[in-house]
Amino acid sequence: MGLRTPLFSEHERLGARLVPFGGWDMPLHYGSQIEEHHAVRRGAGLFDVSHMRPVDIDGPGALPFLRFLLANDVARLQSPGKALYSCMLNAQGGVVDDLIVYARSPDRYRLVVNAGTADKDIAWMTARCAGFEVVIQPRADLAMIAVQGPEARARAEPRLPAAVRANAMRLQPFFAAEGDGWFVGRTGYTGEDGFEIMLPGEQAAGLWQALLAAGVHPCGLGARDTLRLEAGMNLYGQDMDDTVGPLESGLGWTVAWEPAERDFIGRAALTGLHDDPARRAFVGLLLTGPGIIRNHLKVLSNSVEMGEITSGGFSPTLERSIAFARVAPGLGATCEVEIRGKPVSARVVKPPFVRHGKILVDRLT
Amino acid sequence: MSNVPSDLKYTKSHEWVRDNADGTVTVGITDHAQEALGDIVFVEAPESGREVDADEATAVVESVKAASDIYSPLAGEIVESNDLLTDTPDAINTSPYDEGWIFRLAPSDMAALDGLLDAAAYEKVVEDEA
Structure with a gap:
């Protein structure tokens, strides 16, 4: 038996077909994967993505640490709430994981990493933070629900706490707002508009049920995979992994070469591959x-x-x-x-x- | 619980067989099989005239998840494939025993039909898998 998210009993109640994924028992679909896919393209769908792991990195050394740790440049996050997609590379230029970083303030960041790699990622970060004044805090206490589709934000709006609602509805794409322990990002993995909402695990079932009642269609990992494939978004472990880096997996755009003096893990290996005619x-x-x-x-x-x-x-x-x-x-x-x-x-x-x-x-x- | 019509014969690999009483049988996959496969998006059906052995991989049914071989329950000659599945492969999901049939076969030995599972025996196969 795998790990269970705070929404496990909701999935059982909806008759989901459950499958092992990254160490978790997750819904593959709730009946028809194709209907779920269309619901997201045409209306709104919701996904339990609580298997993904938020990791908070705080402290005066957080920015220099992340600029060393990640191939994209966190210094680009000039305004609070802004998000950045990046690969975390090994010295050979392979991908340890791909992730999203949200800037919360100049010395507070939240990363969201993949389920199957979360423990490896945290060990990797911990082993490389010596000399940086940072605290690395995995947030297994948070659940995460993605609500995606052209109608997703409008359906979610009345279900957000007052402390975050107005700011969430004003977000530009790839920004996040927070309040009352909720963290709402206008991000996703489907190619549609929507939110990814992190919230205390014990409040997840309430939001899930409210969104279902608002007519949002529950969607499993199957639809998540076809949506991201259509949207041209990579999946870690298939499209890139520890042995295949961003330049050979369509993620060259996520590597920040400038400023040239920024040293990040994997830079030398990527530089060598960049002009290789066999790439x-x-x-x-x-x-x-x-x-x-x-x-x-x-x-x-x-x-x-x-x-x-x-x-x-x-x-x-x-x-x-x-x-x-x-x-x-x-x-x-x-x-x-x-x-x-x-x-x-x-x-x-x-x-x-x-x-x-x-x-x-x-x-x- | 899935639908297992009592007038059909079955295989352990989840095909059903209908005796058309004209020297041919019709073959498809069971309700249990279509549900386990999920949304079906492509079917590669056999050509008419092809000679197949019993248990030979004869058609391929692809769902959103994976490709699955469909085995001929009996030896014989393919006489027809279901053209409807070219454009609407999901007929197997919506109507596994009727519109979603896959191919029609003229068995070389019709008596071999008696060697297949009846509905009760097939239900037992499904129960044992669960």
Whole structure:
């Protein structure tokens, strides 16, 4: 049996199909994964993401520590509440984890890391904080609910505590507000507008039930995966990991090279790879032939193996299969994916496939 | 509890078989199987005229989660595949025993049908898996 979030009994009551994920027992879906997916693209859906781990990093050394720890530059967070997506690299330039950092004040930050890597991440940070005046505090006491979709913020508004409601509704994308122990970020992992809400675990069921009563559709990890794939967002452990870094997983945009004098873990290794002609590309694929692309299938070009699928599946919005692939340099505009021993045609596209309910790639073959 | 019609035969690998009383049988997957697979998004059906052995992987059903082989319950020749599934593979989810049938087969030995599970025996298989 895995770990259980404060919403476990809510999932059981809704008849969720529960699956192990990152050490937790989590809902895969509550009936139809595809209906859940469409609910987020067209209305509002809610997700229990309490398995993810908030980690508070506070103290006068917090900013210099995070500027050393992360490949993106936390000094870019000039205003309180601003959020930043970053990879945390090892010395070889591989990814220890990907995470979001919120600035709460100049010496208080909140990170949100992945469930399956949380213990590894905290050990990694703790082992590297010597010489920095910081306190690293994992916040397992907080639950986290994501409410996502074009109607998500409006449905959530009346359910937020008065202490945070007005500020939350004024947030620009990628900012957060807090009050009464609630932390509301206008962030997400679906490509739609919405909130990610951290709150005391014992209050989570109340918010969950209120959002259900407001007509927000419960959504499981299955829909979360197809939504993020359409939105062109990476999944740690599939698209990048300890051995594959940001420059080969489409995350070069998250590496802050300037200022050149900032030393961060992994910088030297990334610098070496940056101009390497053998550096692999990370691309989106749209299957034009029949079938479904799955993780680890081979990508071919004129029968020559070019690379591998890192994340693949069925896109409910495009009604065909899409994927991310890591490939040798020089892949053209089309390729083939080897499905059950047979090459099936695909088109190379630039993710995202879908954002804010709109298809961004040409579906025609 | 899933629906297990009493007039059909079943396999341990969750196919159902209907005797059409014209020398052919129709094959699909059970209500239990479709529920376990989740939303079905693609079906690779066999070509008519193909000779298959009993327990041979004959079709592929892909759900949002994974691809699953569908095994022919009996040896014989494929006489038809369900064209409806090309555009509406989720007919298997909504109507596993009717609109969601997968292929029709002319068994080389119709008597082999008696060797398959009846509804009660199949229900036991499902119970034992839980």
